[in-house]
Amino acid sequence: MKIAHSHQSSRVVTTTLLVALMCPLAAWGHVETGQAGGFLSGLAHPVSGLDHVLAMVAVGLWGAQLGMPALWVLPVAFPMMMAFGGMLGLVGIPIPGVEIGIAVSAIVLGALVLGQIRLPLSAAIIVVAFFAVFHGHAHGTELEQGQNALLYSLGFVIATGMLHGVGIAIGLIHRWKLGERVLRVAGALVMAGGLLFLGRALG
Amino acid sequence: MKRFPILPMLAAGLLVSPCAAYAHLVNSGLGPFYDGALHLLLSPVDLLALIAITLLAGCAGARAGRWTAVMLPLAWSIAGLIGLESGTGLEATWFSVISLLVLGGLVASGWQLAPAVVATLAAFCGAANGLLNGSALASLGAGFVSLMGSAATVMLVTLLGAAYVVSLRSAWTRVVVRVAGSWVAAIGILMLGWTIQGAG
Numbered sequence: 001m002k003i004a005h006s007h008q009s010s011r012v013v014t015t016t017l018l019v020a021l022m023c024p025l026a027a028w029g030h031v032e033t034g035q036a037g038g039f040l041s042g043l044a045h046p047v048s049g050l051d052h053v054l055a056m057v058a059v060g061l062w063g064a065q066l067g068m069p070a071l072w073v074l075p076v077a078f079p080m081m082m083a084f085g086g087m088l089g090l091v092g093i094p095i096p097g098v099e100i101g102i103a104v105s106a107i108v109l110g111a112l113v114l115g116q117i118r119l120p121l122s123a124a125i126i127v128v129a130f131f132a133v134f135h136g137h138a139h140g141t142e143l144e145q146g147q148n149a150l151l152y153s154l155g156f157v158i159a160t161g162m163l164h165g166v167g168i169a170i171g172l173i174h175r176w177k178l179g180e181r182v183l184r185v186a187g188a189l190v191m192a193g194g195l196l197f198l199g200r201a202l203g
Numbered sequence: 204m205k206r207f208p209i210l211p212m213l214a215a216g217l218l219v220s221p222c223a224a225y226a227h228l229v230n231s232g233l234g235p236f237y238d239g240a241l242h243l244l245l246s247p248v249d250l251l252a253l254i255a256i257t258l259l260a261g262c263a264g265a266r267a268g269r270w271t272a273v274m275l276p277l278a279w280s281i282a283g284l285i286g287l288e289s290g291t292g293l294e295a296t297w298f299s300v301i302s303l304l305v306l307g308g309l310v311a312s313g314w315q316l317a318p319a320v321v322a323t324l325a326a327f328c329g330a331a332n333g334l335l336n337g338s339a340l341a342s343l344g345a346g347f348v349s350l351m352g353s354a355a356t357v358m359l360v361t362l363l364g365a366a367y368v369v370s371l372r373s374a375w376t377r378v379v380v381r382v383a384g385s386w387v388a389a390i391g392i393l394m395l396g397w398t399i400q401g402a403g
Contacts, residue, residue, distance in 0.1 A: 011208065011211065012210050012211050012214075015214065015215065016211060016214045016215075072378045072381070075382065076311060076381065079385060079386060079389040080311075080385055080388055080389045080392065082389070083388075083389035083392035083393045086392070086396060087396030087399075090397060091396055091399045091400055140396060149393075149394055150247050150248050150251070151247060153389075153394055153397070154390055156393065157386045157389045157393070158386070161382065161386055
């Protein structure tokens, strides 16, 4: 009885799947590429480069090590200063050594995580805000024309915040002794990545 | 005896039924009231500013939330009527940018504003956005009923949003609200760059 029921279920699933393949889809002949493309492009931009990803995740890791209130103050400071850097890039104000700054950010943030260095909150904010400007500037100068400004910005900020969130979520393993060690290893990896990117930026 | 496969056949019937392509989105199909509501919900800049003022009202407490839920839709409706009458297709990108910066910054800062201050801010933002929306609706050929649809949506979003934020008690939920405020401010900063770039 059980076997018969199982066959019946699998037939239902198979038929439904087959019929689903026949389902007529909308042609999307006139999608507003500027609108949808703007949001997706903004969402993809911060995760498009490993150098950016490393630094942003490291901010979350360090925040988790420092605990409250740095846990949330740093991920608040970073997107705002990154947006400021993006604004500078958009209006064409140059910042020297942007790629070097991005690579150094991964080295410094990785080192801070590796060493579990507890700076005062104001100093931690300054460090994070300083490096965020480089990341934002790089994004600001790389933007494609014709995007929907607001939706691009929305996607950009959400993706940045999510990367910090990933860092914080990983950083919560700090509560356990083994997790503390793993976190320091992660810091070392971020630092190594930063050194690699610095070599490329200088080379 | 083999049973007739009712369920697969039913699923097949549903799935092969033709769907509209929606290649040219025009309206909600539910009449002018819902078209007005949809116009607001599909205008990200208006919606974002509305969410920001709602968060601010919620952070300032129940009294500020109540005042905002009255002042914002009221100012929106009155100014919207003026916009409908003028029908000039007003544009105010700078206002949108500054409102996102200020409102997002205030939410992120966590300052406890007095209810009267929040209500005044809400009325000002409501009037400005209502005027712009009324004007936009007029240029689309929409009328009073559409404006009321957008005003009702403003009231609904404000009431639900502010009430929800007021109800938040634990520290981390308050932090989430402040982080959301910082995101709005960051979007405002980026928008400022885009606007300067476009103006230059």
